[in-house]
Amino acid sequence: MEGERRASQARSSGLPAGGADGESPGGGAPFPGSSGSSALLQTEVLDLDEDEDDLEVFSKDASLMDMNSFSPVMPTSPLSMINQIKFEDEPDLKDLFITVDEPESHVTTIETFITYRIITKTSRGEFDSSEFEVRRRYQDFLWLKGKLEEAHPTLIIPPLPEKFIVKGMVERFNDDFIETRRKALHKFLNRIADHPTLTFNEDFKIFLTAQAWELSSHKKQGPGLLSRMGQTVRAVASSMRGVKNRPEEFMEMNNFIELFSQKINLIDKISQRIYKEEREYFDEMKEYGPIHILWSASEEDLVDTLKDVASCIDRCCKATEKRMSGLSEALLPVVHEYVLYSEMLMGVMKRRDQIQAELDSKVEALTYKKADTDLLPEEIGKLEDKVECANNALKADWERWKQNMQNDIKLAFTDMAEENIHYYEQCLATWESFLTSQTNLHLEEASEDKP
Amino acid sequence: MEQAPPDPERQLQPAPLEPLGSPDAGLGAAVGKETEGAGEESSGVDTMTHNNFWLKKIEISVSEAEKRTGRNAMNMQETYTAYLIETRSIEHTDGQSVLTDSLWRRYSEFELLRSYLLVYYPHIVVPPLPEKRAEFVWHKLSADNMDPDFVERRRIGLENFLLRIASHPLLCRDKIFYLFLTQEGNWKETVNETGFQLKADSRLKALNATFRVKNPDKRFTDLKHYSDELQSVISHLLRVRARVADRLYGVYKVHGNYGRVFSEWSAIEKEMGDGLQSAGHHMDVYASSIDDILEDEEHYADQLKEYLFYAEALRAVCRKHELMQYDLEMAAQDLASKKQQCEELATGTVRTFSLKGMTTKLFGQETPEQREARIKVLEEQINEGEQQLKSKNLEGREFVKNAWADIERFKEQKNRDLKEALISYAVMQISMCKKGIQVWTNAKECFSKM
Numbered sequence: 001m002e003g004e005r006r007a008s009q010a011r012s013s014g015l016p017a018g019g020a021d022g023e024s025p026g027g028g029a030p031f032p033g034s035s036g037s038s039a040l041l042q043t044e045v046l047d048l049d050e051d052e053d054d055l056e057v058f059s060k061d062a063s064l065m066d067m068n069s070f071s072p073v074m075p076t077s078p079l080s081m082i083n084q085i086k087f088e089d090e091p092d093l094k095d096l097f098i099t100v101d102e103p104e105s106h107v108t109t110i111e112t113f114i115t116y117r118i119i120t121k122t123s124r125g126e127f128d129s130s131e132f133e134v135r136r137r138y139q140d141f142l143w144l145k146g147k148l149e150e151a152h153p154t155l156i157i158p159p160l161p162e163k164f165i166v167k168g169m170v171e172r173f174n175d176d177f178i179e180t181r182r183k184a185l186h187k188f189l190n191r192i193a194d195h196p197t198l199t200f201n202e203d204f205k206i207f208l209t210a211q212a213w214e215l216s217s218h219k220k221q222g223p224g225l226l227s228r229m230g231q232t233v234r235a236v237a238s239s240m241r242g243v244k245n246r247p248e249e250f251m252e253m254n255n256f257i258e259l260f261s262q263k264i265n266l267i268d269k270i271s272q273r274i275y276k277e278e279r280e281y282f283d284e285m286k287e288y289g290p291i292h293i294l295w296s297a298s299e300e301d302l303v304d305t306l307k308d309v310a311s312c313i314d315r316c317c318k319a320t321e322k323r324m325s326g327l328s329e330a331l332l333p334v335v336h337e338y339v340l341y342s343e344m345l346m347g348v349m350k351r352r353d354q355i356q357a358e359l360d361s362k363v364e365a366l367t368y369k370k371a372d373t374d375l376l377p378e379e380i381g382k383l384e385d386k387v388e389c390a391n392n393a394l395k396a397d398w399e400r401w402k403q404n405m406q407n408d409i410k411l412a413f414t415d416m417a418e419e420n421i422h423y424y425e426q427c428l429a430t431w432e433s434f435l436t437s438q439t440n441l442h443l444e445e446a447s448e449d450k451p
Numbered sequence: 452m453e454q455a456p457p458d459p460e461r462q463l464q465p466a467p468l469e470p471l472g473s474p475d476a477g478l479g480a481a482v483g484k485e486t487e488g489a490g491e492e493s494s495g496v497d498t499m500t501h502n503n504f505w506l507k508k509i510e511i512s513v514s515e516a517e518k519r520t521g522r523n524a525m526n527m528q529e530t531y532t533a534y535l536i537e538t539r540s541i542e543h544t545d546g547q548s549v550l551t552d553s554l555w556r557r558y559s560e561f562e563l564l565r566s567y568l569l570v571y572y573p574h575i576v577v578p579p580l581p582e583k584r585a586e587f588v589w590h591k592l593s594a595d596n597m598d599p600d601f602v603e604r605r606r607i608g609l610e611n612f613l614l615r616i617a618s619h620p621l622l623c624r625d626k627i628f629y630l631f632l633t634q635e636g637n638w639k640e641t642v643n644e645t646g647f648q649l650k651a652d653s654r655l656k657a658l659n660a661t662f663r664v665k666n667p668d669k670r671f672t673d674l675k676h677y678s679d680e681l682q683s684v685i686s687h688l689l690r691v692r693a694r695v696a697d698r699l700y701g702v703y704k705v706h707g708n709y710g711r712v713f714s715e716w717s718a719i720e721k722e723m724g725d726g727l728q729s730a731g732h733h734m735d736v737y738a739s740s741i742d743d744i745l746e747d748e749e750h751y752a753d754q755l756k757e758y759l760f761y762a763e764a765l766r767a768v769c770r771k772h773e774l775m776q777y778d779l780e781m782a783a784q785d786l787a788s789k790k791q792q793c794e795e796l797a798t799g800t801v802r803t804f805s806l807k808g809m810t811t812k813l814f815g816q817e818t819p820e821q822r823e824a825r826i827k828v829l830e831e832q833i834n835e836g837e838q839q840l841k842s843k844n845l846e847g848r849e850f851v852k853n854a855w856a857d858i859e860r861f862k863e864q865k866n867r868d869l870k871e872a873l874i875s876y877a878v879m880q881i882s883m884c885k886k887g888i889q890v891w892t893n894a895k896e897c898f899s900k901m
Contacts, residue, residue: 256719263716270708277705281698288695291688298680301866305873312877406723410901413730417895424887431880438874 096193097121098208100186103178104135113137116182118189120208132209138163140207141185143219147203148192153351154394155198156401158191159340160184183333196400197393245360246353247391253398254349261342268339275327282320289313308437312430319426326419334412338405345401348394355390359383510539510548511617511632513610516602517555532602533557534609538632554635558583561609563642564631568622570647573771574854575622576861578615579760581608587689587752589697600746604753611757621857652774664776668851674858675769682762685755692752696745707738726901733894740890744883751879754872758865765861768854775850779843786836793829796822 102117115135122130141160148157161184189208192198206218246254289310296306362383366376515535523529533555539548561580568577585601613632616622627645630638713731717724 259719260716263712263719266712267709267716270705270712273708274702274705277698277701281695281702284691284695284698288688288691291684291691295684295688298677298684299866299869301862302869302873305870309873309876312880316880406901409723410726410898413898413901414895417891417898420891421888421895424884424891428881428884428888431877431884434877435874435881438870438877 094194095123096199098186098189098193100182100189103182106137113139114178116185118208127205127209129209134208134210135212136207138181138185140215141188144203144207148198148201149347149351151201151203152197152393153355154348154390154397155195156341156348156394156397157198157344158188158195159337159344160188161340180333184337187333187337197397245356249395250349250352250391253394257342257345257349261339261346264335264338264342268335271327271332271335275324275332278320278324278327282317282324285313285317285320289317304441305438308434312434315430316427319423319430323419323423326422327416330415330419331412334408338409341401341405352390352394355383356387359387509551509617510537510541511610511613512537512539513606513613516606518597519557530597531557532597532605534606536613536632552633554633556631558605558609560631560639561612563639564628565612566651567627567642567645567647568616568625569767570651571625571645572622574768574850575619575857576761576764576768577622578612578619579757579764580612581605581753582756582760587686587693587756589693589700600749604749607750608753608757620860652771664773665780667773667776670855671769671772671851674765678762678765678769681765682759685759685762689752689755689759692748696748700741700745703741704738706734710735710738723901726897726899730894730897730901733890733897737887737890737894740886744879744886747879747882748876751872751876754868754875758869761861761865765858768858772847772850772854775843775847779840779847782836782840782843786833786840789829789833789836793826793833796826796829 097120099119100116101119103114104117106113106115115137118132118134118136120127120132120134145157145160148155161181192201192204198204203218206215210218292306292310292313296303296310299306359380362376362380366380513534514537517533517535518530519533520528520530534557535553535555537550538552540551541548558580565577565580568575581604585598616625616628622628627642630641634641710731713727713734717727717731720727
């Protein structure tokens with residue numbers, strides 16, 4: 001049931017020619033591999049006003065890239081999905097485009113599950129083709145995340161959407177839940193693609209390209225579940241030791257993470273609550289307008305005024321609906337992703353501590369001559385390297401994460417403010433035009449009365 | 452037999468008006484004109500201003516409300532609110548106003564005044580009082596009568612009530628109304644001395660009783676339907692408005708939480724800190740702005756509520772007509788039956804059942820003299836009956852004429868007021884939107900600087 005095809009060149013050539021050709025400045029633009037053009041691209045992208053249509057960002061991208069299989073104006077949804085990503089980290093090297101869409105329900109005798117279609121477009125040499133289409137289920141995503149964490153224990157791996165949300169779930173797979181999850185999975189894969197290190201991970205590549213049976217067999221190769229669980233138990237025990245010897249900068253980092261986690265969780269709750277209140281307000285408003293229509297049926301002289309009031313209220317109602325959907329698209333997913341990120345970060349800190357603990361325990365053993373000390377110095381040397389690598393990786397990734405977080409939060413809240421401004425502007429226009437029409441009417445009537 | 456008084460007992464004569472202001476020839480002439488035209492509503496700007504001579508000459512305001520304690524009829528301590536009513540007369544020449552009367556009244560006295568007016572002006576749509584207890588509340592307002600916001604709105608409502616009476620061409624000249632404004636002590640006794648409670652037709656209060664009226668004036672039947680519809684639709688509107696207000700309150704107030712959390716978060720952020728902090732401040736401003744917005748809307752709701760209660764006043768007039776019509780039809784029926792009896796006695800045929808007829812059958816025929824006597828009695832009764840019927844008919848027609856005139860006046864007032872209220876609602880929405888744009892523009896600026 002999990003079908004996938006290797007897309008061929010022929011498929012993409014069926015796209016409207018107006019797209020890429022129209023946008024490119026003509027002639028072969030330099031491939032993003034060269035630093036000159038990438039710098040140019042970078043400044044262009046960063047200079048853009050936040051409020052501009054995202055489509056322009058990527059058409060400018062495409063115009064400077066030699067992507068023969070890629071058009072910014074595709075009729076199908078994947079591209080419009082890509083365009084929803086605001087400029088994140090390292091936009092200069094974007095040569096991997098991923099979309100997650102088309103959730104499909106699969107029913108077997110044992111279970112029901114959802115698969116998502118994943119389309120990958122790339123110009124990278126290490127990929128056998130430039131387009132891939134696969135179907136993956138949530139379990140597969142979990143597997144991928146586990147592999148990434150294994151390979152890069154102190155890198156900040158993007159978070160996955162939750163397995164299930166217990167509160168308020170009537171059935172396991174209602175449409176809203178699936179859509180929210182789809183968007184989050186899309187974000188997950190794209191964050192990995194944008195990460196300077198993770199993007200070249202082998203398991204990631206396999207995830208994006210392998211056929212169903214290929215993936216299954218590959219999965220079985222990794223360390224077994226039992227051994228992984230054993231690792232977890234040891235990890236908890238040893239991470240305590242790691243905390244004691246934690247360097248200053250990581251103490252600071254940890255403090256930040258703890259406080260950030262608190263605040264972002266609160267903001268998540270507040271934002272969800274606002275959405276709920278707006279929805280309830282909308283539900284009541286829907287009833288409010290029609291009563292004025294009902295009233296107008298018994299008032300001869302007030303018919304027009306009452307009907308106009310009713311239509312104003314209805315228009316404000318629609319504006320509220322739009323504001324709500326803006327909130328749920330721009331703000332809620334971003335805030336929630338950072339809630340998950342904050343949990344992720346705590347896990348990263350633990351893993352770092354654990355690596356350090358390994359080193360510390362060996363050092364302790366050497367100092368107190370607990371075990372056979374012949375091989376220890378060599379082991380310690382290796383572990384010292386390991387710790388240094390882990391710390392450096394985390395430090396670098398931390399800076400990158402913080403930068404992204406600031407951008408994302410700033411953008412999300414700015415969008416929310418914009419939605420609210422737009423909402424109030426619409427309502428204002430509605431009521432002002434009502435007032436104008438009433439005063440005009442009044443003037444008309446007054447002039448009619450004059451003898 | 453006019454329903455519309457210039458009844459010297461109830462209506463003020465020109466003389467008592469003098470103490471209020473300088474003897475004004477124009478005023479006297481105006482009063483004279485009104486006594487002539489009493490009961491007739493002539494449309495036209497001139498008559499209206501003349502009819503509003505109270506409004507031109509005096510200002511009435513309910514300026515204060517005070518909590519008081521006292522002993523009630525059962526000698527138990529109670530707390531109530533008293534309202535200060537100030538009357539000012541406007542000097543003709545320089546427009547200055549001089550305080551002429553000031554006294555304190557409580558709600559129950561307003562109720563007494565209205566009950567009195569209902570009895571003596573049954574053909575008038577008597578202005579309603581503001582509600583006794585807070586209804587259509589949303590969660591913020593308590594239903595407590597002592598709540599300062601409620602008391603304030605009631606003060607405004609009572610002032611409105613007095614102004615409505617003062618601007619009514621007929622009601623404004625009522626002596627009891629004048630005394631209400633000027634005679635603090637003994638006013639209650641004076642009202643009760645009019646004996647209005649006795650005059651009140653108890654049937655008017657029996658809301659459930661139906662009177663089978665064969666020929667009601669169609670306009671009144673329609674008016675009754677209209678008042679039922681008005682009451683139902685305004686109630687519905689007020690209920691939904693209260694719910695909408697409740698929800699809106701929720702939306703605004705939850706945003707206030709952002710303020711607190713942003714502020715706490717800003718403590719750990721180096722670059723974002725300032726932006727977060729100031730954005731948080733704007734969220735607090737946004738959250739607190741809803742209180743004034745909803746307070747204003749409450750006044751709008753009060754305007755609608757007045758017309759909700761006016762529906763009841765309309766129904767009262769319809770009911771009075773119904774009763775008069777019923778009495779008329781009953782009287783006619785009674786007369787017809789007496790005439791028939793008389794005819795039967797004279798001709799000797801018994802078609803109608805009568806007690807006399809039965810006793811005759813049982814105890815034997817009556818003598819011709821007895822029969823003559825009975826016929827004579829009946830003829831007298833018939834005469835009386837015909838007189839009464841004639842006067843009842845006249846009464847009825849006068850009532851319909853006068854009532855309908857006041858109803859036309861009321862309709863125009865209602866259309867003006869409701870239109871104004873709806874426009875004021877739009878103005879409130881506009882103000883709310885402008886505030887929202889302001890706050891969110893400020894917040895957006897802070898966010899974009901983070």
